[in-house]
Amino acid sequence: MARWGEGDPRWIVEQRADATNVNNWHWTERDVSAWSSERLRQLLLGVRVEAPEGACQLTDVSKLDGEASINNRRGKLFFFYEWQLRANWLGTSSGGLKYRGTVDVNNLSDENDQDDLDISVSLCKDQPGTPLLDLMKRTGVKEVRRVLGQYVHELKSEFSQGMTFPTADGQKSSTPAPPQKNQVETSKTQISPKCSYNPPACPKGGLIPTCSFNLKETFQTSADELYRTFINQEFVQVFTRSPASVDGRVGGRFQLLNGNISGEFTQLVPDHKIEMRWHFRSWPGEHHATVSLHLQDRGDETELRMECRGVPEGEEDSTREGWTRFYFQAIKQTFGY
Template identity: 65%
Template sequence: MAKWGKGDPRWIVEERADATNVNNWHWTERDVTGWSSDKLKKLLLGVQVEGEAGNCQVTEVNKLVGEASINNRKGKLIYFYEWVIKASWLGTSNSGIKYKGNIEVANFSDENDMDDLDISVSLCKDQPNTSLLHLMKKDGVQKVQTALESYVTHLKSVFTQGMMLPAANGASQSQPSKTQSQIKVNKTQISATVSATAPHVVFSSTEGVRIPTCCFTLKENFLTSAEELYRTFTSQEFVQVFTHSPAVVEGHSGGKFRLLDGTVTGEFTELVPDEKLVMRWRFKTWPSEHYAIISLVLKEHGDETNLKMDCKGVPVGEEERTREGWRRYYFEAIKQTFGYGAQLN
C-alpha cells in the first residue's frame, strides 16, 4: 500500500494535481478491439496462394467476433485477445473455373500457441471437388497463420510505448519516438573508447586476417523468470517488440538472427532452454566475417533472474560501443518494454 508523505515512489499526488498512475503501479487497461478488427481484416484479405492447379485468395471476412485489450500492472504489459473468425475464399483454376470456399478459425487467442490453431478450410456445399481445396488446406492455412502471427506482432509493437506511463520523475518509461535518421545515428555513433584494463588477445577471422581483440563481462538482474527471459532473446516476436523494428530470429542451435535493420547479425551456436545462450555476434561495421563469441548464462533466484554475459573477440576500439550497445538496445530495452526492471519497495 502506498503511504502518504512517506516518500513512497508510487504516491506523488501531493506533488502532482493530476494524480498520474506513477510508475505504472496501478492496473491500467486499453481496449484495442476496434483496431484489432481492422488489422485482422486487412491482413486476412491479403492472403493469396498459387499452385499448379491455379490460384486462391481470401475475398471476404464474414465473421470476426471477439475482443482484444492491453493491460499494464507494475510496469508489465499483458496482452489479451480472443477471436472467432470466418472468411470466404475464391479459387480460380487454370482453365478459368471458379470455386468458392470457407475458412474458420475457432480458437485464436493469447492462451493458444500458433502451432495449436485450428484452421479449417472447406468448399461451399454446392461446389464440386477440386485440387484447389488441397492447395488452400496446405499453403492457404500457412498464409492465414502467418497473417495471424503478424497481427500479434503488430499488437505488441504498436501499443507498447503507449501503455508505459510516466515515472515519478515525470519521464516516460517508454523510449521516446525518434525519426529514422536519429535511430540510425544512435545505433552507430556510440563511444568507441577502449577500457585501459581490457585484456587484449589476437583473434583470427575466417578470412585469415589477424586483428587484436578484447573481452569483457556484464551482469544484469531481471524481474522475471529464467523461462521468460530466455524466450525474450530467442523469440522473433519478442525481439521485434523490444527493438521496435523488424527482425529475423531463428531460435534454435544453428539458427541465424538479424536485428536493428541489419546493424547486428549472428548465429546461435548453443542453446540450453532457460539456462544458457551462446552466439556468434557482430556489428555490420566490423571486419568482414569477424564475430565475437557471446555467452549469456541465466540463473533464477526467487522472483528474479540473474544474467551473466561473457563477451570474447571484440575488436580493439569497439569494446565500449559493444558494451553500451548491449546495455541500451538489449538489457534496458527489455526492462522498459516488458517491465523487468527495478522493483519498488
Template identity: 60%
Template sequence: MAKWGEGDPRWIVEERADATNVNNWHWTERDATGWSSDKLKALVLGLTVENEEGSCEVTEVSKLEGEASINNRKGKLIFFYEWTLKATWTGKSKTGVLYKGEIEVPNLSDENGMEDLDISVSLNKDEPETPLTGLMRTKGADKIRQALGSYVGFLKTEFTQGMILPSANGMAKIQTSSQSKATHDRTTISSGNSAAPVNTGVKIPTCKFSLKEMFQTSPADLYRVFLHQEMVQAFTHAPAMVDGDKGGRFRLLDGNVIGEFTELVADEKIVMKWRYNNWPCEHYATITMSFMDRSSETELKVDYRGVPDNEEERTKEGWKRYYFQAIKQTFGYGAQLY
C-alpha cells in the first residue's frame, strides 16, 4: 500500500482548490447542443449572394435537429456533433420578382469533412423557374459550407474554454484527440533546432519567394481569418494570441511563430513581421499577403522577404500545411491547389 503523500499524482485531489479531476485524468463531458443550435442559426441566417440576375438571402431556419458534445479524457478533447438543417431562402430578381426555396443539409457531423457535406437547394413547387436557383446552388451553397465550417471552428475554440482544468503544476494545455500527432509534427517542423536562438551580430544570408493559393470564399472572409484570434485558434488547433490591429502582435503554434502586423488594408492586404522563434535573435521576415477577388474564389498571393536561406523550404512547407491546408479544412474554403 502506498504511503500517505506518495500516491499516483493523477489521483491526488487535496492540492486543487476545487478538489476535482486533477490533471484532467477523469472523463468529463459538456453538452454543446444548445450553444450549437444558437451558433448555427446565427451563422446561417442572413447569408446573402448576388449576381447580375438578382440576389438571394437565407431568411429562416425552419428545422435544426441534432446534438453536440465535447468530452475530455486525459487532457484530450473529443468532439461529437451531428446535425440536420433545413432553411428557407428568398430570391429577388432585378425586376423585383420574389421567389422562395429550401436548403437542406442532412449530414453535418464530425464523421464528414466540409468537402463531403451534402447541401441541396430547391425552388418551391409553386414558384416559376428562375436563374436565382442556380445562384443558390453555386455561390449560395459555398456560403452555407463556409458558415458551417466556421461553426466547427468556433466549437473547438469558443466552447472549449474551461474544459481543460489547471493541474497541480499549472495550466494544462488543450489538446484534441486528433491533435497529438499534429502537435508532434508541428514541433518537428516549426521548432527545428531546439537550441535557444543567439544574436551573433552577423548579417545572415536571406532569400525571397512567393506562394499562391486559391480559396473558395470572398476576400473579406479570408482576410478576417488571419486577424481574429478565435479563427486563428480554430485553424491552428492550439491557443493563440492575436491582436488584429496595425501594430498588433501575434503568437501562435505553441509560441513557435511570433510577429507583428505592420500594415492592414481591409480585405486587400496584410503586411507583417514574422519569424520562427528559433531564428537568430530579432531577425524577422517581411510577409505581404494580397487578397484578389476571382469571382467565386479568392486568390491569395504571399510574398516572403528576408527568410534565412537555410529556412526557405521549412517556411514554405509550414505555410502550406499550417496556414493554407489548415484554413481550408477548418472553414471549408477548399479549392484547387496550384
C-alpha cells in the first residue's frame, strides 16, 4: 500500500498545495442521499392514474430508507444506491367512494434494472374490495416504475455532472462506468450491499482434515491496478461495501466483511503475487488457510490464478463460492473490471 510521500507520485495528494486530484486517480465520493430522498418524494407524489372506474393518487411517502452516492475513480463514475420505500395512495371511485392503500418497493438499487423492481400494491386492512386495486396493479405500478427509472436517470446524468475533474492535460473526463448489468459477464449472481456468507460451523478441536482448490479469473484491467484492489483498504471497503481494516504490507493484518474474514499478508510481490493466511470466522480456533493470488498481465487484461490450501474439510464449496461472489464478482461489478 502506498504511503504519503512514497511510491507512485499519483498517490501524493496531501502534499500538493491545491490538493488536485491528478488524472482522477483517487477514489472521490459524493453522498447524494439527501438529494435522492427529496427527489424520490417529489417524483412519487406526482404519480396519478385514471380510468373509467375512478382515479388513484399517491398522497405521501411513509417510508424511505436507504442511501446513495456517486464515486469517481480515474475518470469513471460509479453509482451506488439502495432504497426501500412505501407510499400511500388514495383512490376515488366513479361513484365518489374513497379507498386507501399502499405501494411497496424493496429493491430499488444499482443491482437491479428498472424492469426488475419488485413493486407490490395492496389495500389497507380496513378497506373493502374495489376495482381501483386492479387499476393500481395494472397502471399504477407502471407509473411508479417509470418515475423510479427517471430518478436513476437523473442521478446518472444531471446530478453527477459535478463529479468530473480536470485531468493532467487540462481536459475534463466524464466517462461513465459501464452499466452494472454488463460489468459481470461471467455470472448473473449479484452481491448485496453488505456482503456476508455463512458456511456451517466446523467442529472445534486440534488438527483437522483439510482440502485445497484452485480458481482462475480474468479481469479487464492492468495487473498493478488489480494488485492494489486487493491490498488497499480504500478499495476493499468499496467493493465489499462495508468497513474494512487492511494493512497492505508483509506481516500486515486485514479484517473485512463485518469481521467474518481476517488474516495476514505473508508475501507481496508488487503487481505479481499476493500470499496470505486467510481465516473465516466459523472455522475452528485459529485455523488459517493459505491463499496465493498470482497475477499475469496480458496487455488489456489480467489473468488471476488462485491457490487455496488448508481449507477445513466440508468447507471447500462455500469457500470457493465466497471467493467467487464476494471478491471476484464484487470487484468486477464495482470497478468495471
